[in-house]
Amino acid sequence: MKIALAGNPNSGKTTLFNAITGKIERVGNWAGVTISKKEGPIKPAISKSDSQIIAVDLPGAYSMSPFTSEETITRNYVKSAQADVIINVVDSTNLSRSLFFTTQLLQLGIPLVVALNKTDISNKRKTEIDLNQLSEVLGCPVVETTATSGNFNGLEALIATAIELDGHQQSAPFSDVGIDLKNPESVRSFDTKRFDFVKALVSRTVTRPIESNIQTFQDKADRILAHKWLGLPIFAVIMWAVFSISQTHVGPVLADVFVGWIDSLYALVETLMGDEVSPLLSALLLDGIIGGVGAVIGFLPLIMVLFFLLALLEDSGYMARVAVIMDRFFKKVGLSGKSIIPMVIGTGCAIPGIMATRTIQNQRQRRTTAMLTPFIPCGAKLPVIALFAGVFFENAAWVGTSMYFAGIALIIFGALMVVRITGEKGSRSFFILELPEYRIPSVKRAVVSTLSRAKAFVIKAATIILVCNAVVQIMQTFNWQFEVVAEGAADTSILAGIATPFAFILIPLGFGVWQLAAAAITGFIAKENVVGTLAVVYGITNFIDTEELALVSGGADVASIMGLSSVAALSYLVFNLFTPPCFAAIGAMNAELENKKWLWGGVAFQFGVGYVVAFMTYQIGTLLVTGLLGQGFIYGLIASLILVGILVYFVRKGGEDEEQKLELSAA
Amino acid sequence: MTNIVVAFTILVILSLSVMRILSDKRKGKSCTGCAEGGSCSTKPIQDTGKHSIDKRIKIKQLT
Amino acid sequence: MSQSILNLLPSKLMQLFQACDVETNIEGGDKSLFEAQLNRAYTIKAVESTDKEIVDFLFTLGCYKGESVSVISVLSDTYVIAVKDARYSIDADLSKAILLF
Incomplete structure (x- = not known):
């Protein structure tokens, strides 16, 4: 059985991969560290299973329409249906962008579970996410994870859910039936609707006390550390x-x-x-x-x-x-x-x-x-x-x-x-x-x-x-x-x-x-x-x-x-x-x-x-x-x-x- | 006598090293003892050039 | 001593060799992100560039007509913008491609 990890860049896929396989692939806090597909067996301690389960770490992608060559690797892999289950690693601090890719992945017909990663950060910001509603609307299970944490990271639950899903059918919440895919205009307007769908979903399920576009201490730090002369x-x-x-x-x-x-x-x-x-x-x-x-x-x-x-x-x-x-x-x-x-x-x-x-x-x-x-x-x-x-x-x-x-x-x-x-x-x-x-x-x-x-x-x-x-x-x-x-x-x-x-x-x-x-x-x-x-x-x-x-x-x-x-x-x-x-x-x-x-x-x-x-x-x-x-x-x-x-x-x-x-x- | 022991030891050390180098080469690693998880062995992908808009539409079609 | 000389090298090189400036081709009366005020939420009117790839890519980030965007800060010729809960650094040329209402 193969489980593929897909998601936006810097959502923590490789960190999660390392945590479940015990491998030490390179991670870094920026987008685009992973540039090729990596495979490894999931540790029995986490999979709780006798049969070998292979995890496949994929480079980050923002969508199914590739812009960079790593995005192409990811798209080709998930498209060719080599994976039995997809774990879609989602940065819980940025659902409004990440779920765009999720809805595209859900169309593939491969069972999918969403790993709502970096929950420690979203919790710290007092962002509340209605998991039940999110899971219901998307039509797939959603598991909270913190891949960077040693314990209580939700990874066992995530893998258990993924194993359970193997062979199941899920229906996509958003499908492109009846869209003229040869016409860029209609594809664009369809994808705009996809974003609208995500936006509506996020506004219903996520409550955040702090708006993301206001100035933070981090922005002040940026102004010094990335200063023109300093x-x-x-x-x-x-x-x-x-x-x-x-x-x-x-x-x-x-x-x-x-x-x-x-x-x-x-x-x-x-x-x-x-x-x-x-x-x-x-x-x-x-x-x-x-x-x-x-x-x-x-x-x-x-x-x-x-x-x-x-x-x-x-x-x-x-x-x-x-x-x-x-x-x-x-x-x-x-x-x-x-x-x-x-x-x-x-x-x-x-x-x-x-x-x-x-x-x-x-x-x-x-x-x-x-x-x-x-x-x-x-x-x-x-x-x-x-x-x-x-x-x-x-x-x-x-x-x-x-x-x-x-x-x-x-x-x-x-x-x-x-x-x-x-x-x-x-x-x-x-x-x-x-x-x-x-x-x-x-x-x-x-x-x-x-x-x-x-x-x-x-x-x-x-x-x-x-x-x-x-x-x-x-x-x-x-x-x-x-x-x-x-x-x-x-x-x-x-x-x-x-x-x-x-x-x-x-x-x-x-x-x-x-x-x-x-x-x-x-x-x-x-x-x-x-x-x-x-x-x-x-x-x-x-x-x-x-x-x-x-x-x-x-x-x-x-x-x-x-x-x-x-x-x-x-x-x-x-x-x-x-x-x-x-x-x-x-x-x-x-x-x-x-x-x-x-x-x-x-x-x-x-x-x-x-x-x-x-x-x-x-x-x-x-x-x-x-x-x-x-x-x-x-x-x-x-x-x-x-x-x-x-x-x-x-x-x-x-x-x-x-x-x-x-x-x-x-x- | 000691000469034979020393010569034998050197041979064992060298053959162990060479065996490791060869086995890593066979695994497709470019360097023995790769610190990057040996991921360099993956072949370069063909699709590196700029994608034309037609190609992208084709991709959309597949999606 | 030699350390400080070496640190200066990149900028010195810039002065020694005539730098090749990147031209911009986006003209018109529309207000772009380039002229936007800091910390104000704007609505995107259009994303226009001769490079269709980048327009498509910006779309997948959620940067398209009707969406909200703010400029957080301007650092060394790059603009830090906030789109859909994420921060991106884009260069001044690209900021001119994002037209605002």
């Missing part, structure tokens, strides 16, 4: 606070303890093995596997704090306001405010972020957003940021914050270039976004989401990262003749052989050594690999407690082992963050862009941006700090100028194309 600085301060807590204060304390455990494991294995083991095997196990993976996992506590804070922020409803602030900037470069949603999702992982671009209607805007979303540092890039902020910048919060804002700046720059290249400056698009109510974020939900991310992080470290580290360790142990490289002749190893040509190109960026080039290359498999590979090639197992390491290795700290100045380190960080994302994300770009020209253009643009920005960071930074230019300035300048020249060529070509188009349309 909005962006407030966002910057919030992000800075998030990094300050996770990177500077709470994170490192927890990470210190955690890394201590990893170090003891390392020491334990070392003593267990004794001296008899071949140095090759012991290095592979200790430095390659335990050291490399340990270096990545060491950042787990720090990243968990960060994810926890971001989860709280998403739950509060603030992110929709960020979209409003960004709309003004994005619109000027031909993007829409909706482009911010993929970018917010992209802070977790770029792949679902890129996939979330489906919510954007305009094709060019959608493709531009899919191409630029990877500039926002994703979860996998956080250990890299944390490593460099910790080793070179004393865990300063500005490092992480500025990387996010640099990402946003590059997106705006990129969008400006794309709009010029494609020559669609004059194209317009509308922006409309539902503003959800602010709420106090749930600590419990943030904890659950953080734990699931932490689990994913550990699994990734123990699989892909582990295998990559082992391979890197083997490649740096042997030379091309498959002989063990001699002490002090590390440059002859396979790894050095592969990475050296790349290192040559990177000299003008301040980090032209094969070790760093190798780490950047493995980063394309997964960005955490940058940390893992650096640990393996430099034999550093502990990036967190750098003072302790300095004692162990006789005074040489991590910074001097890596031989980087702070400026070069920043340049390396910038390079790793703003070059193309991992292969999986490039694959997602390929799927969403649906066009090879866009894909290769996008990847080339990302490479170019990464190179030029790192070059500028290193050279300008070095000039400011030492008063001299860095290594390889001339070569880098030539390379950068060529890259910029190519971009200018395409921009001009795009401009000419557009002029031609305009002339054609004028003629």
Whole structure:
């Protein structure tokens, strides 16, 4: 038996889905978080049934006539009658809009139960809803629920009602018999009647002491948080606070303890093995596997704090306001405010972020957003940021914050270039976004989401990262003749052989050594690999407690082992963050862009941006700090100028194309 | 002797990792250890372009 | 220091590059939501735009002829409007598409 969850965006379908299935799908307090259909069995504790019941979570839709592609998914699913019962999740604070979709769903002939969700909020506002009358007029059962609450949430009653309904017939309160569906005019006037029906129903069943269109405290908060000039600085301060807590204060304390455990494991294995083991095997196990993976996992506590804070922020409803602030900037470069949603999702992982671009209607805007979303540092890039902020910048919060804002700046720059290249400056698009109510974020939900991310992080470290580290360790142990490289002749190893040509190109960026080039290359498999590979090639197992390491290795700290100045380190960080994302994300770009020209253009643009920005960071930074230019300035300048020249060529070509188009349309 | 034990341990660890990667790939996950519930594996939908008004009428017809 | 520079980047970029302004094509003597007073309930006379999709979409939100609408606030070129118990943020262009009595 299959039960589908359908309803308006942000009515709480996924929260309800998670509550009845025990899954941890992404939720957020804004419209359009769910973009694809998700399935899961309902927990026996809730279904009270032996037979397996599958719940299907669908993206939010306002009506059966789809406007966005997610609405299309929902319509197609419920239309194809794959569900035995539909649970229509309805936001009890907005019946006058939600019931429009309900009446459409009731016409399908699939048994339907209305879950009157968010009853805690409507109760708080003293809104009274006559359930009996509502159920009678709609001709279907109505159950009050509070999906966010742990107990007394009405979910058991809801599922019981849904199971009971299976196979039953319901008659639609409102049907379109005799309507000419081919004529848009008659369909429109019919739908107007549908709204009239809903309006009459709501006025009979709902009594609310507080009108919804009066000013509230929330509206006042909006006026400050989404203010024309204050909005962006407030966002910057919030992000800075998030990094300050996770990177500077709470994170490192927890990470210190955690890394201590990893170090003891390392020491334990070392003593267990004794001296008899071949140095090759012991290095592979200790430095390659335990050291490399340990270096990545060491950042787990720090990243968990960060994810926890971001989860709280998403739950509060603030992110929709960020979209409003960004709309003004994005619109000027031909993007829409909706482009911010993929970018917010992209802070977790770029792949679902890129996939979330489906919510954007305009094709060019959608493709531009899919191409630029990877500039926002994703979860996998956080250990890299944390490593460099910790080793070179004393865990300063500005490092992480500025990387996010640099990402946003590059997106705006990129969008400006794309709009010029494609020559669609004059194209317009509308922006409309539902503003959800602010709420106090749930600590419990943030904890659950953080734990699931932490689990994913550990699994990734123990699989892909582990295998990559082992391979890197083997490649740096042997030379091309498959002989063990001699002490002090590390440059002859396979790894050095592969990475050296790349290192040559990177000299003008301040980090032209094969070790760093190798780490950047493995980063394309997964960005955490940058940390893992650096640990393996430099034999550093502990990036967190750098003072302790300095004692162990006789005074040489991590910074001097890596031989980087702070400026070069920043340049390396910038390079790793703003070059193309991992292969999986490039694959997602390929799927969403649906066009090879866009894909290769996008990847080339990302490479170019990464190179030029790192070059500028290193050279300008070095000039400011030492008063001299860095290594390889001339070569880098030539390379950068060529890259910029190519971009200018395409921009001009795009401009000419557009002029031609305009002339054609004028003629 | 200890060499064999250590080599065996390394092999076990690596094969466990590779097995997990392969099994996740077979499940259609793009990344092992996906924090997003593995929902990325869903194929891109075809119907992404702008819908024409005719198409919408057709949809209405079906409704 | 560098943080503040980076924060300024988006707005600086705006000034450096000539921004591409979005044109508007809705003309006429009718009063639109664009000129509406704050916190006053208006009745919608029509929703007019060359983009039929957006008109249809606004309809499904309950924004159509005869319905009530109020402007709650104007934030950074976007209008916060209240329609059928929900708040939406719409841009100034779209507000011009919603004509009032």
